[in-house]
Structure formats: structure tokens, C-alpha cells
Amino acid sequence: MTAIIELDHLSKHYSPAIIGVDDISLSVGDGEFLTLLGPSGCGKSTLLRMIGGFEEPTAGTIRLAGQDVTALPPYRRAINMVFQDYALFPHMTVGRNVAYGLKLLGCSELEIRTRVYDALKLVGLYDKLKLYPHQLSGGQRQRIALARAIVRRPKVLLLDEPLSALDAKLREQMQTELKRLQEKVGITFIMVTHDQTEALVMSDQIVVMEKGRIAQKGTPQQLYDHPASIYVANFIGTTTFLPGAVEAADQTTARIALGGGEIAANIDRPFARGERVTIGLRPEKIRILAEGETAANVLAGRVSEVIYYGLGLRLGVTLADGSRIFADLLLPDTLARSQVPPVGLAVRLAVAPHNVFVFAGEEAA
Amino acid sequence: MSALRRHLPAVLVLGIPLAWIVLFMLLPYGILATYSFWLKKYPTFVPAFQFGNYLTLFTDPQYVLVLLRTIKISLLVCLASLLLAYPFAWFLVYRCRSAQIRTWLYMAVIAPLWISYLLRAYIWKTILGTEGVLNSFLIWAGIIETPSSIFLYNQFSMVVTLTYIFIPFMVMPIYTALEKIPANLNEASADLGLGPWRSFWRVTVPLSMPGVAAGFTLTFCLSFGDFVAPFLVGGPDGNLIANVITTQFGSALNWPLGSALSVVMLVVVLGVVSLGDRVERRSAAGGF
Structure with a gap:
């Protein structure tokens, strides 16, 4: 895939103390849907506005299809x-x-x-041709904005939190619609959002940003299943963090003391014996074992909290040393009262070694 | 009894302003309109119902001329104010980055309103007169050799003075209108390929029209009714409609004619106000 946008050591320093974007190098492939994801103030909007030409970088270059556009106005x-x-x-x-x-x-x-017709047809609003923006709903306005940008057939389309002003239901619907539209027109989309679901659903590539820098770049699956840091694991999906210590380790696996027990984890970098680490566990990757069932990693504890969220149950389980983790229990059937584990029930939890995140350091986010 | 108590607040809230409007607006206007049909009979005037006064106004070239001149001067004042106020307001909103400097500059425009109107008009006498600041400067700069009297006592000095006095009423609404335009509309215009100059004409100007219309209405109406500037800095050809009215009610002692003039003036002003209002509403609704 050829790169359509190349950012080379791009920075925006408002003052020595206030840094918007700090030394970012990034390449966006032609036809890709890339999302800049991060909390407010992480520099994602500034980065987008620099690509659009609305902010001038203090250092670095921006290339569009191989051409240096750093100094060009929007x-x-x-x-x-x-x-x-x-x-x-x-x-x-x-x-x-x-x-x-x-x-x-x-x-x-x-x-x-013809072009206006085609663009409005694409977003399904040709009949609104003669109306004024204030006569349209939020979702319709959003589509008109999209049509207005696409009608010029740009090489790259930038979207600044495009769905944030819509209500939840419409937002969900627009996510898939926007993705379909992008595939149809084949234009490179670069979107900014703070909504991780939005990013996961729509993107080919996600760039997670932290304090003006790139925390991790990858496909949605890579980011979700192999977060590079506590920050990323915390930002994408739900993760319970627990302090642990390495008992034994080789190149690919480690045994880690955790919550009064011990679990095995797959690792992709060496850890020393006795090193303090932070373990990350995703609630939906944790399974409650039936009576007599065994698994590679078993953690014993007691149910201390039950949260019902429609799709399933989230159980808070207190481990032997008093630390607490969460485990999800999906409900494929209507919830029968008898199925809800009562608070205080002793349970055994299983988590596969490749579903255990091991991060260096003790700081839990 | 209880009904009275229940309705008392409503009666007070609506009644007092209503009484005020009837007593101090409708009644005087009614009297004025009535007088305008009366007949002048030396040394006073007698009640009548005839259109002689209006006929005089529209047939005697003297009055038609004054009316046209007043409209011309008012339009010139509006135009001069607009040409000065718009770039100034635009600079304040788009180019002045420091909020503090912006406040100071804005206050500099508003502050003269706190000074006596008479004084502000009088100042221009000392600037434009033969012994005035402007002449002294031009002589000092070597541009002219003897003091010139062309600056004062003519329509030019009147337009200058009135523009100076009423320009805050042009700056304020335009500033407000410009400030209300979302910044990202200009960005969107740039994004869609229009340079700053084109964006200005297609986005900023149409969206600031409500402010321009309001400023135009205010400035026009205020200039149209002014009689002090012509009195102080206007020349022999500088009589405006308000001066003629003053004379009719004063030395000429022709109240009926003065009343008819006032009614005509009122109609013109109301016409301009409703026109300005319509422009404002239309552009605000987006239906340009």
C-alpha cells in the first residue's frame, strides 16, 4: 500500500511548557481508514488540524502523495x-x-x-437540496457536511469527532454507514475520536495518542489483544490491573504470583525473576469454571459484587489476598433468577495464558 | 376582592408601561398629528381638518429640498460610518489577539458616548475652523499657506461631525454580528478551496448583514433627526429637516406646518426601521 500522508517528526509546541504534538512520525496508506484515538488534550485534534492546514507545525514536515504541503494554506x-x-x-x-x-x-x-447530485445521492439526501441547514436534523446535517467534503474528491478526508454530536442510537448507525461509504468512495479517511468503540468499529488502523505522542499504532485487533502499555490497555476496552511478581520466566512464558495464587502468562519480551509487574485482565476473557472443571490458570475467590448490564453479568470477585478482579458472564438466555451467582459464593476463575497482559513496572493506571 | 388581589400584579406589570406609552408616546403623537391638519391664522392657529400643510411640504421646493438634503446627509453619514466601522470591527474580532487590547479599543469607541453630545459636536468646530487644528497642521506641514475656510460650515463638516458622533452605533452591532459568526465557517470556506478574500465576501459579509442592517438603521435615524450639528458646524446650505421643525415651532410660529413636517419625518424613520428589521430577520433566518 502506498503512503498518501507522511508525517515526518511533526511537532506543535505552543510554548516550551505547552506541547500540542510532540515529534510524531506517521504514514497513512492510500485508501485506509485511520483513527487518532485518545482522551481530550492528547493532541489528536491538533494533529488533524495540522494535516488540514489550519495549524502550523513548529517543526517537521507533512507530505501529501509525496509532495511537501507543510507550508500550504488549507x-x-x-x-x-x-x-x-x-x-x-x-x-x-x-x-x-x-x-x-x-x-x-x-x-x-x-x-x-452532476457532482452535487451524486454526492447528495451518496448520502441519501438529494431531496433536501433546497432546504437550509437549520431545517435539517443533526444526523442529516452531518451527512450534508460529509457530502460537501466528498464532492471535491479530495485525496484525504479528515473527520473531527464526526459523530460526537449525535445521540447514541444514531451514532451507532452512522458508524457502519460511514465505514461503508469510505469503502465505496475509496478515499483515505483520517478520523479523530475519543470513543474507543467508534475507533474499533470503523478503523483499519488506530493510532492511540498520549500527551502529544503516539502510544501505539496497529489494527483494532492488535490494539485490543496486544496493548503495548497500561495506558493503551486502560483506554481500549475494560481491564483490571493487579500487581504481580515474576516467579519464573523463559523466552515466551512466565509464571507470575498474583492475588494469593499463581498464573502462567505468554510474554513477548524477557522478564527477570522477582521483577515487579502489572497484570492486566479483560473481564470478558475470564471464565467461571464449573464444578470439577480444570484449566491452565485457575484463580480462586468469592463473588463480592454483581452488576447486571443487559448483555450479561459482570461479577466482582475478591481473590485470596483481598484484590478484586472482574469477570463477565454472558447471558444467551433470559436471565433466570436462579442463574445469578449470589454474593459470597466461592468461585474458581480461568484465564488462558495468552489472555494475560504483563506490563513492566508496578504503577497500575 | 380576592379576584382583585389575584390580578393586581398583572395589572401593575402591564398597566404601568401601558400608561407610560399612552401618556408619553401615543398622546403626544396624537396631538402632533392633530396639529398637522390645523390652519395657521396669524398670530395663532385654529383647529381644522385640511391637507394644506402637507401640500405646502410637497409643493414648496424649499421643503422638498431640505427633506432630500437630510436624506442625503444621513445616507452619507451611514456610508462613512460603515466604511470606518466595518474594517475596525473586523480587525477587533479577527485580528486582535489580545483580549485586553480588544476591550480597550472597543471602549475607546464607546467612551465618547459618555461625553456631552454638544461638546462632541463643538470639538469639530475647533478642529475644522480657520483657526483650528487641521488648518494649523496643514500650514505647519507646508501644504497650504493661508488658513482655509473650506473645512467648516458646509455639508462636509456636517457629515464628518455626525459620523464621529454616531459611529459607535455602527460599530457595536457589526462587532456583535461578526463575533457571533462561528470561526469554523471561515475554516470550512478555506477548506473548500476559497482564499481569504473570497471567503470574506461569501461567508463573513453575508453573515454580518444583520449587524450592518441594525447599524445602518440606528445611524440613519439618529442623523435624520439631528439638529445640533447643522446648527454648530453646518453652513447656510446645511439646514436639515429638524432645524426647519425647530424654526416652525419657534420663531416662525407655525405649529401646524411643523407638525406636518414631524409626521413626515416620523414616517420616513419608521419606514427605515421596518426595512432594517426585515433585512435583519431575513438574514438571521438564513433565507438570503
Whole structure:
């Protein structure tokens, strides 16, 4: 895959103390859906705005299809942006919003018409051509903003928290719709979001950002199943962190003392014997063992809390040393009262060695 | 008894303003309108119902001329204010990065409103007069040799003075309108390939129209009714409609004619206000 966007040691320092983006190098493949994910203030929006040309980097270069565009203003870049609150022109109809600036591209009257038609057809809102933005719903406005950006056939489309203003139901629906649209038009999408579900559902590649730097880059599965740090494991999905100590380790596996017991874990880097580590466990990867069943890793404890969330139950289990982990129990059938484990029940939990995250250091997030 | 007590607050809340409007607005306007149909009969005037006063106004070129001149001066004041106020407000909103400096500059425009109106008009006499600041400067700079009297006592000095006095009323609404335009609209315009100049004409200007309309209305109406500036800095050809009205109620002792003039003036002002209001509403609703 050829790179469409290449960022080379890109930085934005507002002052020596206030750093927006710090020395980021990143390459985005042509036709990819890449998401910049992170909490507010991690520099993801600043990075996006620099790619769009709305902020000037203090160091580094931005290349678009091999061409250095670092010093170009937004109106000279073949990049378009869908703004967070859509930024539709309130004094223009939907049609004129979408056609905005097409004349400057050298399009004929007829071509403008066809292009506007195609773009609005794509988002399913051609019948709204003559309406004003204030006459549309939030979801419709969002699609018009999308149509307005796509109609110019940019090399890259930037999306700044495109779904954050929509309600939960609509947001879910738009996630798949946006993904489908991206595959259809084949334009590279770079999206900024703080919503991990959004990132997981839509992206080919996710870049998790922390304090202006890249914490980890990878496919959704890579990030979810192999988080590189406590920060990433904490940000994507739910993780319980527990302090542990390495009892024994070779190249690929380690035995770790944890919660009054001991478990085996797969590792991808060497750990020394006696090293203090932080163990991360995902609730949905933990299984409750039936009477007499055995598994590679067994942790014994007592149920101390039961949370019902529709899809299943989340059990808080207190281990022998008093630390607590969570285990999910899916409910494929309607919840019968008898199935709910009572608080105080002794349970045995199993977790496969490849589902145990081992992080160096003791600091639990 | 209890009904009275229950309705008392409503009666007070609505009644007092209503009484105020009837007593101090509708009643005087009514009296004015009534007078405008009366007949002048030396040395006073007698009640009548005839359109002689209005006929005089629209047939005597003297009055038509004054009316047209007043409209012209007011429009010039509006235009001059707009050309000065718009770039200033635009600079404050888009280019002035320090909030403190912005506040100071804004206050610098508003502050003169706290000074006596008469004084502000009078200042221009000392600036534009033959012994004034402008002449002294031009002589010092070697541009002219003897003091010139072309700056004062004409329509130019009147437009300058009125522009100076009423420009805050143009700056304030335009500033507010510009400030309300979301920043990302200009970014979106740049994103869609328009340079700053084109973006200004297609986004900033149309979206600030409500402010321009409000500023235009205020400035026009205030200039239209002004009679002090013509009195202080206007020349022999600087009589405005308000001066004529003053004269009719004063030395000419022709109240009916003065009343008719006032009614005409009121109609013009109300026309401008409703026009401005319509422009404001239309552009605010997005239906440009």
C-alpha cells in the first residue's frame, strides 16, 4: 500500500511548557481508514488540524502523495475536513453548501450539478437540496457536511469527532454507514475520536495518542489483544490491573504470583525473576469454571459484587489476598433468577495464558 | 376582592408601561398629528381638518429640498460610518489577539458616548475652523499657506461631525454580528478551496448583514433627526429637516406646518426601521 500522508517528526509546541504534538512520525496508506484515538488534550485534534492546514507545525514536515504541503494554506491542499459541528453555511441551501467552491475547481455548471447530485445521492439526501441547514436534523446535517467534503474528491478526508454530536442510537448507525461509504468512495479517511468503540468499529488502523505522542499504532485487533502499555490497555476496552511478581520466566512464558495464587502468562519480551509487574485482565476473557472443571490458570475467590448490564453479568470477585478482579458472564438466555451467582459464593476463575497482559513496572493506571 | 388581589400584579406589570406609552408616546403623537391638519391664522392657529400643510411640504421646493438634503446627509453619514466601522470591527474580532487590547479599543469607541453630545459636536468646530487644528497642521506641514475656510460650515463638516458622533452605533452591532459568526465557517470556506478574500465576501459579509442592517438603521435615524450639528458646524446650505421643525415651532410660529413636517419625518424613520428589521430577520433566518 502506498503512503498518501507522511508525517515526518511533526511537532506543535505552543510554548516550551505547552506541547500540542510532540515529534510524531506517521504514514497513512492510500485508501485506509485511520483513527487518532485518545482522551481530550492528547493532541489528536491538533494533529488533524495540522494535516488540514489550519495549524502550523513548529517543526517537521507533512507530505501529501509525496509532495511537501507543510507550508500550504488549507485552500491549496487536496484535503477536506468534516468539522465537529459540521460548519455548514447557515445562509446557503444544502445545494449551495455542497456546490460551494466547485466553480473555482474549474467545473462547468453542468458538472457542478452532476457532482452535487451524486454526492447528495451518496448520502441519501438529494431531496433536501433546497432546504437550509437549520431545517435539517443533526444526523442529516452531518451527512450534508460529509457530502460537501466528498464532492471535491479530495485525496484525504479528515473527520473531527464526526459523530460526537449525535445521540447514541444514531451514532451507532452512522458508524457502519460511514465505514461503508469510505469503502465505496475509496478515499483515505483520517478520523479523530475519543470513543474507543467508534475507533474499533470503523478503523483499519488506530493510532492511540498520549500527551502529544503516539502510544501505539496497529489494527483494532492488535490494539485490543496486544496493548503495548497500561495506558493503551486502560483506554481500549475494560481491564483490571493487579500487581504481580515474576516467579519464573523463559523466552515466551512466565509464571507470575498474583492475588494469593499463581498464573502462567505468554510474554513477548524477557522478564527477570522477582521483577515487579502489572497484570492486566479483560473481564470478558475470564471464565467461571464449573464444578470439577480444570484449566491452565485457575484463580480462586468469592463473588463480592454483581452488576447486571443487559448483555450479561459482570461479577466482582475478591481473590485470596483481598484484590478484586472482574469477570463477565454472558447471558444467551433470559436471565433466570436462579442463574445469578449470589454474593459470597466461592468461585474458581480461568484465564488462558495468552489472555494475560504483563506490563513492566508496578504503577497500575 | 380576592379576584382583585389575584390580578393586581398583572395589572401593575402591564398597566404601568401601558400608561407610560399612552401618556408619553401615543398622546403626544396624537396631538402632533392633530396639529398637522390645523390652519395657521396669524398670530395663532385654529383647529381644522385640511391637507394644506402637507401640500405646502410637497409643493414648496424649499421643503422638498431640505427633506432630500437630510436624506442625503444621513445616507452619507451611514456610508462613512460603515466604511470606518466595518474594517475596525473586523480587525477587533479577527485580528486582535489580545483580549485586553480588544476591550480597550472597543471602549475607546464607546467612551465618547459618555461625553456631552454638544461638546462632541463643538470639538469639530475647533478642529475644522480657520483657526483650528487641521488648518494649523496643514500650514505647519507646508501644504497650504493661508488658513482655509473650506473645512467648516458646509455639508462636509456636517457629515464628518455626525459620523464621529454616531459611529459607535455602527460599530457595536457589526462587532456583535461578526463575533457571533462561528470561526469554523471561515475554516470550512478555506477548506473548500476559497482564499481569504473570497471567503470574506461569501461567508463573513453575508453573515454580518444583520449587524450592518441594525447599524445602518440606528445611524440613519439618529442623523435624520439631528439638529445640533447643522446648527454648530453646518453652513447656510446645511439646514436639515429638524432645524426647519425647530424654526416652525419657534420663531416662525407655525405649529401646524411643523407638525406636518414631524409626521413626515416620523414616517420616513419608521419606514427605515421596518426595512432594517426585515433585512435583519431575513438574514438571521438564513433565507438570503
